[in-house]
Amino acid sequence: TDGCSGCKRAAITNPLTTFCNSDTTRIILDFHSLPEGVTKTTGLCSHRRSSQGPDVAYRVSKDAQLSAPTKQLYPGDVFPEDFSIMATVKPKKGSQSFLLSLYNEQGIQQLGLEVGRSPVFLYEDHTGRPSPEDYPLFRGVNLADGKWHRVAISVHKQTITLILDCKKKTTQKLLRSPQPVIDTKGIIVFGTRILDEEVFEGDIQQLMIVADHRAAYDYCEHYSPDCEVPSPDQPQNQDPGTDNAVSNITFLLFKSSLAPCFILALL
Secondary structure, three states: OOOOOOEEEEEOOOOEEEEEOOOOOEEEEEOOOOOOOEEEEEOOOOOOOOOOOOOEEEEEOOOOOEEEEHHHHOOOOOOOOOEEEEEEEEEOOOOOEEEEEEEOOOOOEEEEEEEOEOOEEEEOOOOOOOOHHHOOEOOOOEOOOOOOEEEEEEEEOOEEEEEEOOOEEEEEEOOOOOOOOOOOOOEEEEOOOOOOOOOOOEEEEEEEEEOOOOHHHHHHHHHOOOOOOOOOOOOOOOOOOOOHHHHHHHHOOOOOOOOOEEEEOOO
16 A cells, blocks of 8 residues: 555656645655665664654765656646745765755756755745845754754745754745746756755755745644654654665655645655
């Protein structure tokens, strides 16, 4: 069983995309077999309550090349105006790279989430706003200190808020257009930017885009809770060495009742 009803599959690049048609539209990138440069490892919690083993995460090396056409992730051709990007991630200590990049049809980067020291959030709408000098920069934040971090970003109107590890909140201006448009005719790239030498290396357990700016504020409650709390809608989280971990992580860990979302599970 897939773990979700009404699913249809379409092959793209390396991964397989699963469209789950339910009250919550969600798109999951998963793999029948691990691609080059990706191996299983222990995630945020070495032991989680009500589970038989640790959280499952994926160690990504510089050899991993993961991408997908944006239109297969957003088949309705609409990228949400307000949204949340959320990740449970442990970048290689001292590294500086983009975890996620979204390009338009002309190859211009429209969205980018950097992980490292004083990470930048890259956003450029159809009018070219904001300009590069106005990209939000989160000074004093270090996501590449060799530790696990739960990163939740909320984009709402002209502001962007970073909630780090469920506690620290930083809000900055996002000087975009009143009705910004993000092109969905290009591609989404994981772990780098096109032509960048720097690539993401480290461990990742979750990466989500949810079409609701409020989701980021509930990340540690509904999506990536503390180790003393069972995983949401996940009765058993298997040891990273078992095949059953794939279906659990892919189809159970990320269920929610919030708005449509794109979920990247490196499986």
